[in-house]
Amino acid sequence: MTQAYLDWNATGALRPQARAAMTAALDRTGNPSSVHGAGRAARRLVEEARARVGALVGASSRDVVFTSGGTEANMLALSPVLGGALLVSAVEHPSVRGGGRFAAVEEIPVNEAGVVDLAALERSLAGRERPLVSLMLANNETGAIQPVADAAAIVHRAGGLLHVDAVQAPGRIACDFKALGADLMTLSSHKIGGPQGVGALIRRDELPLDAVIRGGGQERGVRSGTENVAGIAGFGAAAQAAAEAFPGEARRMEALRDKFEAGLKAITPEAVIFSAGVPRLPNTTLFGFPGMKAETAVIAFDLEGVEVSSGAACSSGKVAPSHVLEAMGVSPELTNSGIRVSLGYATTDDDVGTILNAWVKLAEGLYRAGNQQVFAA
Numbered sequence: 153m154t155q156a157y158l159d160w161n162a163t164g165a166l167r168p169q170a171r172a173a174m175t176a177a178l179d180r181t182g183n184p185s186s187v188h189g190a191g192r193a194a195r196r197l198v199e200e201a202r203a204r205v206g207a208l209v210g211a212s213s214r215d216v217v218f219t220s221g222g223t224e225a226n227m228l229a230l231s232p233v234l235g236g237a238l239l240v241s242a243v244e245h246p247s248v249r250g251g252g253r254f255a256a257v258e259e260i261p262v263n264e265a266g267v268v269d270l271a272a273l274e275r276s277l278a279g280r281e282r283p284l285v286s287l288m289l290a291n292n293e294t295g296a297i298q299p300v301a302d303a304a305a306i307v308h309r310a311g312g313l314l315h316v317d318a319v320q321a322p323g324r325i326a327c328d329f330k331a332l333g334a335d336l337m338t339l340s341s342h343k344i345g346g347p348q349g350v351g352a353l354i355r356r357d358e359l360p361l362d363a364v365i366r367g368g369g370q371e372r373g374v375r376s377g378t379e380n381v382a383g384i385a386g387f388g389a390a391a392q393a394a395a396e397a398f399p400g401e402a403r404r405m406e407a408l409r410d411k412f413e414a415g416l417k418a419i420t421p422e423a424v425i426f427s428a429g430v431p432r433l434p435n436t437t438l439f440g441f442p443g444m445k446a447e448t449a450v451i452a453f454d455l456e457g458v459e460v461s462s463g464a465a466c467s468s469g470k471v472a473p474s475h476v477l478e479a480m481g482v483s484p485e486l487t488n489s490g491i492r493v494s495l496g497y498a499t500t501d502d503d504v505g506t507i508l509n510a511w512v513k514l515a516e517g518l519y520r521a522g523n524q525q526v527f528a529a
């Protein structure tokens with residue numbers, strides 16, 4: 153059976169460049185804080201990676217703070233030292249919706265396509281002192297792209313700061329720290345073909361950060377702990393590879409994604425593709441089918457050799473309806489049927505064929521269960 157891994161928004165395959173950089177780093181001994189030659193060599197690897205990660209989003213290396221991943225970078229950003237109140241969109245990742253280190257968090261609604269309501273944002277900002285706003289660049293479930301640059305202008309006019317969770321964006325859509333007007337930006341290595349457990353917070357002009365992890369004062373005092381040298385080297389190599397492959401790789405993924413969506417609609421015209429009418433990531437489809445149970449469909453796909461997820465993989469283990477689809481006002485029936493298919497740099501035409509063949513089988517069962525005529529076309 154051909155296996156098709158189509159869950160790249162959960163995590164992507166390690167790029168060969170990242171593997172090579174990590175293997176080389178693992179074969180060396182040296183703490184980047186040590187002054188001897190071995191330490192300086194380890195420091196060089198970290199600083200080279202810092203420049204590469206910065207370059208991926210048009211930031212300078214001094215703006216890059218390495219963390220253990222996107223979740224920690226979000227926690228580091230969302231601190232009361234940067235604002236008197238925290239406002240986040242209703243479709244943020246749980247690590248942002250949780251409010252970081254703020255006691256309270258206000259949610260800004262999204263429209264039925266999952267795009268943040270900028271007028272509501274503007275209203276919520278009125279009269280606030282030093283607001284901190286957190287808005288993702290692209291949603292991990294629907295792929296919907298948020299109007300971040302417009303939001304930045306609104307937030308800055310209100311005297312606030314904007315944090316952008318860009319975890320799902322680099323290598324897929326343009327993601328320039330300065331052009332977006334972001335003050336802080338979160339990145340995660342494993343979404344761009346680097347290893348898991350590494351990420352970065354990009355910050356403008358050394359904005360003051362309140363360390364989550366304190367100790368030896370690494371990362372300019374805002375993230376203590378001996379650096380994960382091999383992980384960081386892998387992240388740097390993945391960042392460089394992703395930047396070099398952009399936008400060709402994104403266009404290739406988009407063509408495959410469009411082929412999948414055309415096939416999906418041909419097999420089951422009733423399938424609903426969420427956020428289809430707005431700009432989306434080129435690699436992501438979140439679809440629903442009336443009467444389908446997403447958890448059951450994920451298992452059925454798996455038995456057919458297709459790995460996809462129901463809503464967000466980060467919350468797997470607990471069967472909770474997607475807060476993203478709920479925020480978009482999608483009916484409970486369709487919300488419970490949401491299946492996310494996400495492609496990556498190694499996705500092939502065969503993978504698309506495999507999932508479409510699997511969907512034919514699943515749909516046959518669903519039509520039968522629903523007592524409907526098998527196949528419209």
Ligand code: PLP
Nearest residue numbers: 221222223245292317319340466
């Ligand atoms: N933000 C978004 C939008 C994500 O999709 C994820 C992971 O799925 C994260 C943050 C968390 O990143 P990490 O897995 O590196 O902690």
